Amino acid sequence: MQKNNIKAHVQELISKHSPKAVDLARDILEHPETGFREFRTAGLVHQFFDSLGLSHQDGLAITGTRADLVGAKKGPTVAIMGELDSLIVPGHPFADPNTEFAHACGHHTQIGSMLAAAAALADPDIRECLNGNIAFIAVPAEEYIELEYRQSLVKEGKLEFMGGKAELIKLGVFDDIDMAMLTHSSTNTAEGKIAYGSINNGAIAKEARFLGVQSHAGSAPHKGVNALQAAQVAFAAINANRETFQDSDSIRVHPIITHGGDVVNAVPSNVRLEMFVRGRTLEAIADADIKVERALKAGALAVGAKVELNTFAAYLPMSVNEDFFEIFRQNAEIVVGSDNVKKGSPRGSSTDMGDLTHLLPTIQPYATGCTGTVHGADFIVQDYQTAVVDPACSMALTVLDLLTEEAKGSQLVRNFHPILTKNAYLELQRGFNRHTIFDGAI
Ligand SMILES: [Zn+2]
Ligand SMILES: [Zn+2]
Incomplete structure (x- = not known):
């Protein structure tokens, strides 16, 4: 299949499969769980992976899960990720009435995007075109909260680190990952529908x-x-x-x-x-x-x-990988048009995606479709096409550029100089x- 035809086919597959990924995102929204407690949420992800015939490792850092899609030919491995955890936001319209857990950072949309991309890329026609592999990783506990609870998990020997990605890095889940990406929610419509290149504290x-x-x-x-x-x-x-x-x-x-x-x-x-x-x-x-x-x-x-x-x-502070973002930007423009893709502004917030940027080529673009204040009681996803489906498609098309014959992925990996080795990071x-x-x- 010609490259443009593959991309058009992936766009069709995303459209076909995204309704069930959006339904799953809404289900997660209505059943929020904070970090290292995301058992139900992880269960939904397991079922979705099973429905695609993807084998998966579960219970990584308590609730994390990883499914692997092996391409037809050898090549690097790229991870598409989503975060499982909610916040605690009293008064949020979708807050759990007992726990006040609520998805006010849009992590449910990330899981929806990751799974919509998985559903499209797992199609046999697409798999046939891949020179490399894709790992879909649902990551626990991005929000660094409930320190007393997490310290109790550390004391019980269930964790060493209190953040999800640090623990997964330590466990070796990223040892064979060459590149990683995740699209996060945003309410900043001044940055278009999709923003790239932001730095975080x-x-x-x-x-x-x-x-x-x-x-x-x-x-x-x-x-x-x-x-x-x-x-x-x-x-x-x-x-x-x-x-x-x-x-x-x-x-x-x-x-x-x-x-x-x-x-x-x-x-x-x-x-x-x-x-x-x-x-x-x-x-x-x-x-x-x-x-x-x-x-x-x-x-x-x-x-x-x-x-x-x-x-x-x-x-760790976010380090921006311009080359990786450039590949992503071109694909996001295919999906939402060049007028709707903008350079993101620096953010005062922090994320453990910053940790990964020190170890391997990693990007965290942002997608809008939400209103209100991030982490606030009025944060609501209004438009699931923009918040879930468009980023899923942008990431899936990016994977095609990374893992098809032009080998942009291998080039990206060759040009990357890690800021830290895994041991130095730990x-x-x-x-x-x-x-x-x-x-x-x-
Ligand atoms: Zn957050
Ligand atoms: Zn977040």
Whole structure:
């Protein structure tokens, strides 16, 4: 089959198969599960892979799954990925009423796109044209949340890292992957229907436990040490440092209180915070982290409390692969027209796709079709053609360019110089883990 004919055939196959992939995405939307809890969601993906006759490995990093499609001839392996997990968003119209889990980052659309692409590319006519293989990987836990729950999984020995892709990298799931891509949702219609080439911040995650002394809040507050006041001083001290953050570093520090006290009639003695320190480079993150730690200790010092600090690896800053994006851009233009494909703007958010960009040619384009605020209660997918089907088609056509006779994929792999080896990556990630205790009473 001629290249243009193959592409036209894939577009027809995407149209034919996408309704069931969209139905599955809607099913996931209505049954959200947060990271490392996505058992039902993964089950839907398994069934879909089974319906395509694709063998798959399950239970990777608890809920991850990977199906492999072997092409007719030898060549590199390209991964199309989707993320399984939801957020927690009280008040979201599709939030689970019991857990408040909700898909407010559009990950359900990613799974729909990945499976629509799988359905088209698994067609025997297409498989016949492939010089290489495709792995479809449903990845757990992109959102770095619920740190206490995830630490319990680490303690049980079920995980080492608290993010999905880091754990899959460690397990060797990407060892034989030469290139990887995933299309993420976006509400930024100024970037057209599909945006390419955006960079994301990196991030580390921190947990602070302020420990004070509990006493009667009415009759004996003078005998207590108020851990909540310590946390409040820490917040103010973090804010006092914000003017030192430089715009070019795109620093974001955003703590939340996950436990603010136990009973209203006692001085709070156990207050827990979680926070990210994000930035454009690891150096900028490290600089901001010194200031954040100083501020957290200042809170403890002010009232004579103790603070236990845990720091964890979260995400590496995104590195952009221009050559890979160029191949994707050309195919996205076939699908949605050149007026609807735009260069994406830099983002203050972070993703573990940034980690993969350090190891292999990797892209994360964005697709719109959604309204509201990402991670907000009003984030809604309005147009599944734009959010699921068009990115599926753009990624499937990109695979054809990578794995057909022109061997653009092999060229991409040859020209890629990894920023880190897998071992250096794991060492870097492990190096972020730090536990410190500061006693403000001494
Ligand atoms: Zn998100
Ligand atoms: Zn997301």
